Amino acid sequence: MKFSCALLLSGITRLAYGSDTDSLCIAPGTCQPPSDSNYEVLGRIEAVPRKQWGDSGGFCGALSIQVIGMSFGVWHSQDVIRKQAPRSDPLGHGDDTLGYEILHSNINGAMENLGFEYESWDWETQPKPQGKNYLQWMKHKLASDNGIVQFVLCKGDRHNSYGPPSDPVPYDHIEPFFKLYSFDGDGDVRDDDIVVHGSDYSPDGKDNFGYFRQFDSLLDSLDMEGNCANAGSGYGKNEMYPCIFEDQTYGTAISAIKGLDAGDIKVSLTVNATDEADVREDEPPTPLQGTLKIRGLSAGEHYVLQRFDGLGNFPIYGNTPSATYKLEGTDEDVVIWIDPVTFISNNSTLYTVVNAQ
Ligand SMILES: *[C@@H]1O[C@H](CO)[C@@H](O)[C@H](O)[C@H]1NC(C)=O
Numbered sequence: 001m002k003f004s005c006a007l008l009l010s011g012i013t014r015l016a017y018g019s020d021t022d023s024l025c026i027a028p029g030t031c032q033p034p035s036d037s038n039y040e041v042l043g044r045i046e047a048v049p050r051k052q053w054g055d056s057g058g059f060c061g062a063l064s065i066q067v068i069g070m071s072f073g074v075w076h077s078q079d080v081i082r083k084q085a086p087r088s089d090p091l092g093h094g095d096d097t098l099g100y101e102i103l104h105s106n107i108n109g110a111m112e113n114l115g116f117e118y119e120s121w122d123w124e125t126q127p128k129p130q131g132k133n134y135l136q137w138m139k140h141k142l143a144s145d146n147g148i149v150q151f152v153l154c155k156g157d158r159h160n161s162y163g164p165p166s167d168p169v170p171y172d173h174i175e176p177f178f179k180l181y182s183f184d185g186d187g188d189v190r191d192d193d194i195v196v197h198g199s200d201y202s203p204d205g206k207d208n209f210g211y212f213r214q215f216d217s218l219l220d221s222l223d224m225e226g227n228c229a230n231a232g233s234g235y236g237k238n239e240m241y242p243c244i245f246e247d248q249t250y251g252t253a254i255s256a257i258k259g260l261d262a263g264d265i266k267v268s269l270t271v272n273a274t275d276e277a278d279v280r281e282d283e284p285p286t287p288l289q290g291t292l293k294i295r296g297l298s299a300g301e302h303y304v305l306q307r308f309d310g311l312g313n314f315p316i317y318g319n320t321p322s323a324t325y326k327l328e329g330t331d332e333d334v335v336i337w338i339d340p341v342t343f344i345s346n347n348s349t350l351y352t353v354v355n356a357q
């Protein structure tokens, strides 16, 4: 959707702990965590920014869902995500065969079809201006281990995603907002709360940690002369320093994968590439090697790691795994496990860990 989203250094930027040596971090964005170690880190702490496909309106919504999904242990190709998105009004790029571009109007349907537990901010009936309440909702969701598919304004863009000129739909781009730095956990929003997000043009900084934004710098009007006054304009700049519309906001929080009963065991997935071969541009799909970080195992206990290949074979449909591996809990908080068998990039693969029977 995004025809361009931008950036630069806000005169009122408070998060400026030196990224001047990082050419992959676009100012005024900041790509390193705050130095204050009293911050608690919450949300999808293992999410890693990734790069979207650029064809057919751009896959920013699909990419955002992919990034957050991986932090729950599931891989969905951008192709699969779009194919699970229903036709909607307003309508973006797509058709019944190729699926539809993810927008605010079809994201709930896509969430259902992809098997996510989710909640979307009620942009239709919440009182306006929504921005302040939205930030409180966002903080609460992140503090509760959710990741957010966030609809944002980008400086220099049109601030209308497929709405008629008489009734514009006020966002330009969609990004994963995945991590929260907070001094008070799930408390009231504070100016010094920090959210970490991807631009969809990873690497986001040399370490690809993402962009760190203080909550009090996020809201702006459509003029973007407030918090985003110094954001750069245009592609490759404005995505790295977006703002959230202060009057009406859109966002979808993802909390879990349907059909799993993993209790306290948490599985996150990364793969050996931060971009995905674009099968819609005739690039062949590639094998991906999955690395899992598993939390919540007890030392000496026995577990089974299950892998499911293909969305139609996911546990939500009552299927048995395509592969299983035995695991034993150790004293380590995090068990790292590398799948010896690759999966194919243009499909879906889910990992979960259950107690051994
Ligand atoms: C990922 O690793 C697998 C297994 O080693 C390899 O076949 C594949 O080419 C790698 N993919 C990328 C994009 O590097």
Ligand SMILES: *[C@@H]1O[C@H](CO)[C@@H](O)[C@H](O)[C@H]1NC(C)=O
Binding pocket: 309, 310, 311, 347, 348
């Ligand atoms: C995805 O992979 C699964 C398992 O290999 C397979 O059954 C399914 O047909 C694939 N889906 C598509 C659309 O290729």
Ligand SMILES: *[C@@H]1O[C@H](CO)[C@@H](O)[C@H](O)[C@H]1NC(C)=O
Binding pocket: 079, 285, 344, 346, 347
């Ligand atoms: C993925 O690519 C393979 C090989 O080109 C193809 O057979 C399969 O149908 C594709 N699967 C999906 C989900 O598009």
